[in-house]
Amino acid sequence: MGDSADNTPRYPPLRAALQAALNLIPAFAWYSNASGGLTFLNKRGSDYLGLPKDHHLRFGIDTGAEWDSQIPLLHPDDHQEVRRVWSACLRAGRAFEVSLRVRNAEGGYRWHLSRAEPVRASDGTLLYWIGVNLDIEELRASESKYRHLVDTTPAFVHTVLPNGEVDFYNRRWLEYVGLPLTDIVEWGWTMSSMIHPEDVETILPKWRAALEAGEPFIGESRVRRADGEYRWFLHREEPLRNEAGEIVKWYGSSIEIEERKVAEEQIREQEIELRQILDLTPQHIGVFAPDGSRLYANHTLLEYFGITLEQWREPSRVHYSLAHPDDREHFLAERNKRFLEGKPHEFEARLLRHDGEFRWFLFRLTPLKDEGGHITRWYGTGTDIQDRKRAEEEIRKENIALREEIIKASMFEEIVGNSPALQQVLVRVTKVAPTDSTVLITGETGTGKELIARAIHKASKRSERAFVSVNCAAIPTSLIPSELFGHEKGAFTGATGRRLGRFELAEGGTIFLDEVGELPAETQVALLRVLQEREFERVGGNRSIKTNVRVIVATNRDLEAAIAAGTFREDLFYRLNVFPIEIPPLRERREDIPILVRYFIDRYARKAGRNIGRVNKETLDLFQLYPWPGNIRELQNVIERSIIVSENETFSVDESWLSRQPMPKSNQFELRERLNAEEREAIEAALTESRGRVFGPTGAAAKLGIARSTLESRIRSLKIDKNRFKISNPS
Numbered sequence: 001m002g003d004s005a006d007n008t009p010r011y012p013p014l015r016a017a018l019q020a021a022l023n024l025i026p027a028f029a030w031y032s033n034a035s036g037g038l039t040f041l042n043k044r045g046s047d048y049l050g051l052p053k054d055h056h057l058r059f060g061i062d063t064g065a066e067w068d069s070q071i072p073l074l075h076p077d078d079h080q081e082v083r084r085v086w087s088a089c090l091r092a093g094r095a096f097e098v099s100l101r102v103r104n105a106e107g108g109y110r111w112h113l114s115r116a117e118p119v120r121a122s123d124g125t126l127l128y129w130i131g132v133n134l135d136i137e138e139l140r141a142s143e144s145k146y147r148h149l150v151d152t153t154p155a156f157v158h159t160v161l162p163n164g165e166v167d168f169y170n171r172r173w174l175e176y177v178g179l180p181l182t183d184i185v186e187w188g189w190t191m192s193s194m195i196h197p198e199d200v201e202t203i204l205p206k207w208r209a210a211l212e213a214g215e216p217f218i219g220e221s222r223v224r225r226a227d228g229e230y231r232w233f234l235h236r237e238e239p240l241r242n243e244a245g246e247i248v249k250w251y252g253s254s255i256e257i258e259e260r261k262v263a264e265e266q267i268r269e270q271e272i273e274l275r276q277i278l279d280l281t282p283q284h285i286g287v288f289a290p291d292g293s294r295l296y297a298n299h300t301l302l303e304y305f306g307i308t309l310e311q312w313r314e315p316s317r318v319h320y321s322l323a324h325p326d327d328r329e330h331f332l333a334e335r336n337k338r339f340l341e342g343k344p345h346e347f348e349a350r351l352l353r354h355d356g357e358f359r360w361f362l363f364r365l366t367p368l369k370d371e372g373g374h375i376t377r378w379y380g381t382g383t384d385i386q387d388r389k390r391a392e393e394e395i396r397k398e399n400i401a402l403r404e405e406i407i408k409a410s411m412f413e414e415i416v417g418n419s420p421a422l423q424q425v426l427v428r429v430t431k432v433a434p435t436d437s438t439v440l441i442t443g444e445t446g447t448g449k450e451l452i453a454r455a456i457h458k459a460s461k462r463s464e465r466a467f468v469s470v471n472c473a474a475i476p477t478s479l480i481p482s483e484l485f486g487h488e489k490g491a492f493t494g495a496t497g498r499r500l501g502r503f504e505l506a507e508g509g510t511i512f513l514d515e516v517g518e519l520p521a522e523t524q525v526a527l528l529r530v531l532q533e534r535e536f537e538r539v540g541g542n543r544s545i546k547t548n549v550r551v552i553v554a555t556n557r558d559l560e561a562a563i564a565a566g567t568f569r570e571d572l573f574y575r576l577n578v579f580p581i582e583i584p585p586l587r588e589r590r591e592d593i594p595i596l597v598r599y600f601i602d603r604y605a606r607k608a609g610r611n612i613g614r615v616n617k618e619t620l621d622l623f624q625l626y627p628w629p630g631n632i633r634e635l636q637n638v639i640e641r642s643i644i645v646s647e648n649e650t651f652s653v654d655e656s657w658l659s660r661q662p663m664p665k666s667n668q669f670e671l672r673e674r675l676n677a678e679e680r681e682a683i684e685a686a687l688t689e690s691r692g693r694v695f696g697p698t699g700a701a702a703k704l705g706i707a708r709s710t711l712e713s714r715i716r717s718l719k720i721d722k723n724r725f726k727i728s729n730p731s
Contacts, residue, residue, distance in 0.1 A: 028041065033129075049102075094118070096116040099113050112136060156173050157170040159252065175226075195222065232261040284380075286382075289378075297309060359386040360385045366379050432579045435460075436460075438553070442581070443554075445556050446633030452583060453554060457509070466510075468505050484503055487539035507549060510552060511550070516553040585628070601639060604640045608643055683715065687720070692725035
């Protein structure tokens with residue numbers, strides 16, 4: 001550095017105004033010669049370094065020193081990197097940028113970002129370098145903080161340069177692969193030695209396409225862990241752009257999804273298994289959209305129709321045409337109506353198989369709804385019920401045969417009729433008869449509950465043994481235990497000897513307890529013991545008696561209401577209600593009325609020795625319209641009464657007998673008296689003929705064609721002294 005004669009430093013050819021401007025900027029501004037030697041440093045930089053005020057760098061005097069002489073100003077750890085980068089820029093004559101630490105006047109170091117641009121002459125000759133150093137100490141501190149945050153995050157984070165080269169992996173990645181950053185940065189984004197070979201060929205082209213298009217990227221691959229295990233990752237790359245829209249960086253994150261992949265694989269395997277199960281299911285299974293369009297059908301369905309899944313899904317294919325012509329209208333009506341209602345439903349129809357055969361199916365359709373109650377899917381099943389339909393037809397024929405068998409067996413009543421309601425009862429009789437299950441028969445008074453009980457016994461394995469019938473309502477409450485279970489001698493006043501009860505009389509056979517709802521509480525307990533333990537004790541006895549008896553009970557009462565009222569035991573009800581059979585009232589099987597009318601006319605006319613060949617049409621119409629509150633028993637009684645008073649060969653009935661409105665009392669009295677007189681006359685004639693004997697083959701009940709209990713009841717009601725006939729006609 002030289003001085004003038006007046007000791008004023010000589011300035012290099014630099015404009016004073018430019019120098020003044022450089023001294024004002026809040027950064028280090030500097031010049032260097034073409035070889036890199038520092039020739040000028042602005043005031044901010046000189047003050048930072050603590051240069052004297054007369055130092056030549058303050059005045060831009062080129063002393064010819066090379067740039068290496070400035071190295072001691074840098075942190076020792078930065079010497080090598082700065083020398084490498086700056087030397088390369090000097091050789092190539094290109095811009096320079098590097099982060100470095102510069103020592104200040106106090107001997108401390110602060111981080112700076114140093115940038116330099118070459119200045120050339122018009123012919124391209126490098127004249128000098130102009131540079132700026134920015135203090136980035138706070139930025140580096142902030143960067144360190146965020147770097148620590150990125151390193152400690154559980155996510156896998158990396159950054160990529162615009163050309164696709166990876167320049168950073170966070171600690172999570174380094175720990176996962178078990179390698180230093182310098183090793184894996186050299187591999188680039190793909191980490192080809194770390195990504196599963198099967199995934200490299202799929203994910204790499206996608207990443208390159210995203211890089212070229214500058215679009216975000218999402219992909220999945222398996223990455224090898226330090227222990228050699230591959231685990232699934234979801235990778236995401238997002239470009240960071242500057243104000244000009246240019247990509248300056250790609251930021252990527254990866255999330256381990258191994259558990260999700262395992263779960264997905266399990267679900268996929270389960271779906272395959274479920275699909276196999278559905279395909280092997282003998283039912284037809286279909287899935288439909290909310291509007292009814294077809295989405296899925298199992299193999300059984302497709303095989304039945306001989307079509308593919310694609311053909312099944314074709315909107316133009318009209319599947320209802322495969323329904324039997326007789327079922328088609330019902331098929332469409334049910335399907336469309338229930339679809340609109342959005343309710344589960346079922347119906348039956350015949351469908352055409354690919355070989356031309358129609359078979360019966362039971363269809364069930366159930367909607368799947370979301371949380372808002374909106375239907376998202378319809379699931380349908382079609383169950384082949386051809387065999388069931390055939391079996392029902394066979395059972396119907398068997399029921400006819402059973403009915404004929406019962407009629408031939410000369411029971412108290414006969415099962416007459418072929419209405420669907422009665423057929424259903426007979427189906428249940430056929431099902432339960434071969435078993436020993438307890439049967440509960442319910443129905444209104446006069447519906448023929450005892451007849452059904454006898455039919456069950458007749459078709460059972462116990463048919464060769466006794467059938468014992470007990471009307472619980474007809475026995476005084478105090479005598480019911482003795483009547484059912486017997487008593488020992490002296491058990492109560494009048495018990496002069498041991499007496500066997502109805503259960504012992506029915507041993508090996510069937511006992512029928514009619515009007516079981518009338519049993520008193522203590523007898524209910526004893527009956528419960530019989531059903532549970534199959535044993536009982538006689539009244540006055542202390543020894544348990546084992547019993548092998550099938551129990552059939554009947555009632556016209558509402559037992560559940562009786563339970564609620566506390567008059568019938570709930571546990572007994574459940575013991576009795578093993579196999580319930582409900583007998584429909586006559587008003588629900590009106591189609592049986594003509595058959596029953598002809599049957600009873602034939603029966604009572606034959607008993608009375610009458611010849612009645614035809615039925616008055618008005619009478620038959622009247623019978624069809626009448627509600628028959630007394631059911632078959634009332635019909636039977638009306639016909640029997642009509643036969644008794646009939647005087648010609650045409651059967652007719654006085655309409656007043658069936659009137660729902662009460663008749664005038666005078667007419668009621670006259671009719672009652674006339675009927676009672678006629679009935680008395682018929683009964684007394686039968687008693688005279690049977691010499692006072694009520695039951696048995698030659699008894700009055702048989703001659704009149706009525707049950708013994710019915711005749712006994714009428715004798716008491718009419719106050720007929722049957723002993724009178726025994727006296728006048730001694731045997």
